[in-house]
Amino acid sequence: MNKVIGICNLHNEPHLGEITKNRPLGSVTFLGRYGIIDFTLSNFSNSGIEKVYVLVRKGITALRRHIGSGAIYTRNTKLGHIELLFNEKGFTNKAFNTDVNNLRQSLDLDEVDFECAVIAPTYMLSSIDYRPIIEAHIASGAQITTVYKHVEDADKEYLRCDKYKFNAAGNVSKVSKNIGRASEADVSLDTFIINKRTLKKLLNEAPKISQFFSLQDVINFFIEENMMDVHGYQFDGFVVPILSLDNYVTHSLDLLNYHVRNRLFIEDWPIYTTTHSTPPALYGKDADVKNSFISNGAVIKGKVHNCIISREVVIEKGAEVKNSIIFTKTVVGRDVKLDHVLSDKGVTIVNIKKLTGTDDDFVVISQGAKI
């Protein structure tokens, strides 16, 4: 295979309110077991991409904690690596903290031996094999390939994402924002295959256009100005977009459905994640669990219906938790009743006995809060 590097771009992650206040979306827990970033990093690994760079905008500590040495995603740990890149200058001036500036500051592309880079975000969860896309990219002779998906629910999903129109040659002719007006659209998955020379050019040109431009802004600018052909690759696989808190909650709970789950987790495509040496989940004699994900280290003594329960969560006797997502090390005390609640890490709920949200309005509890 051609020399390919992977760049996981965390700069343009959407804000999910409380749960991304202290951490990048990439390190937000997912299905009680993963970090959101596990999908992209596993996709790189499974696609044989060994040299991986993670462009970090904020919360490097949380991310470092999750990724560790990166060995869990890496095949040969001498040949491969995961490097976290962050722009120290950008940390003091947020407006300049762009992926372009990060790459310019942190990585000398001339020192890296590669022919093309796969640049992918964290928030488009999928089991995606980049190899056929890279092949198609090379066959097309294009400098940039953008990966898109044809969807029929653009009026509800992929809001504020780029959507494309193509010319007869299959190159992008027009980029606009999906504002949800039409249901059918070719939406960008914000995933690009870029030749080395082109990437260098984009990084050089970007500051001349705008210091605030992201890589995607520059690409879109080049498309609009007819300065570069950007080829489209249609991805037909299943994608779970996490663009808002509502997306996060709804799509997480959707995955309780076996048929949905089997589209995200496909055979022979493992999603790697960091290990915490937690014991198996323990169920007490009065445990009443239905339609739920239960993570290791959880102790379940009460009722849990339609929930996602993360590592080392304790559900005490008499507690009833329904339609909720409970993050790591949260304790739901005796006789506490939760419905449509999202609890961040390390929350203790003992003194308020009832919390009820709705489908559209989850009760969100901040990290470490005592309720």
Added chain:
Amino acid sequence: MPSKNKVVAMILAGGKGTRLESLTKKTAKPAVSFAAKYRIIDFPLSNCANSGINVVGVLLQYESTILDSYIGNGEKWGLNGVHCLMSTLAPKQTEEGANWYKGTADAITQNIDFLDNADPEYVVILSGDHIYKTSYTEMIELHEKSGADVTISVIEVDPSEASRFGIMVCDEDDNIINFQEKPKNPISNLASMGVYVFSWKALRNYLKKDAKDEDSDHDFGKNIIPNMLKDKKKLKAYRFKGYWRDVGTLASLHEANMDIALDKGELNLYDHDNSTRIYTEDVYCVPQYVGKKGSVTRSIANQGAIILGNIDSCVVSSGAMIETDAKLTRCVVMEGATIKRGAKVHNAIIAPNSVIDEGSEINLGNDKVVLIDNAKK
């Protein structure tokens, strides 16, 4: 200079474990799975790691391949750091010829070079098939302070059970003054756990002597310890308090699994104390899921288990699938096993990748534990 490794642990993991029947047909006993997530050897290895013992040799012999690759470089237990050494030691060919390990002591004798290279003050001898959580630090400190040649970990057993063990007779200061191997008429209830702390110099001498003795079984319990007693060496007993099980039979393996599923609290895996965690391999699998019609009570289940049926008092490993309307009670379901729709099973160990057919009824109402092993190899 960083402090040198004063203690080396040697784990005996070469036995065949015939009483576990087909579970050990292709796997050494220490590699048999336990408590939904672990393999038996995770317990002594994690105990070593948590005791700060960084040099560990594992003696292999019977069906060593799976166990050897499982142990790898010791990374799973953190034993791959600086000044750590994790080594699997199988019998090898030497100038004197090729020899199988003839006994527990012979296994160490044949690896004297390994120990000489590590140059420890103390050698901890452990068994690869015991379930317990401990730090060996206190025992090593006792050994060091008392100036003993060997300290033996002992546990109080029920007098009716004493004849199954090696029994230690102690004076009021816990000096061992006599030893009975599986006695008909035990005169003490202190059973040896097969956990020894030796001063390396003393052990080395006795191993050399034992190697020359043609009548010896080259066994710690039968030869080395009695010889040391005979020579009036200082033998100290360390009284172990807590949960300890030898899981050498199907019944004892099943019972130890049930102890955890039923949360009897004797072997607490849920204490959130990082210094006594049991470490193991993490398998890549989807999250554990309990279905809309499923029910799970008094059980433990690992990530990757899919439970659509009903289980009570069970242990379910990753990759196991319990289909709708299946009903399991007191079962140990090992990795990758499938229980088809409507099947009912009681008091069983279901071996890895076995399949229980739809609607079948197995061992219902029976107190005796059965092993179900029908995986296509």
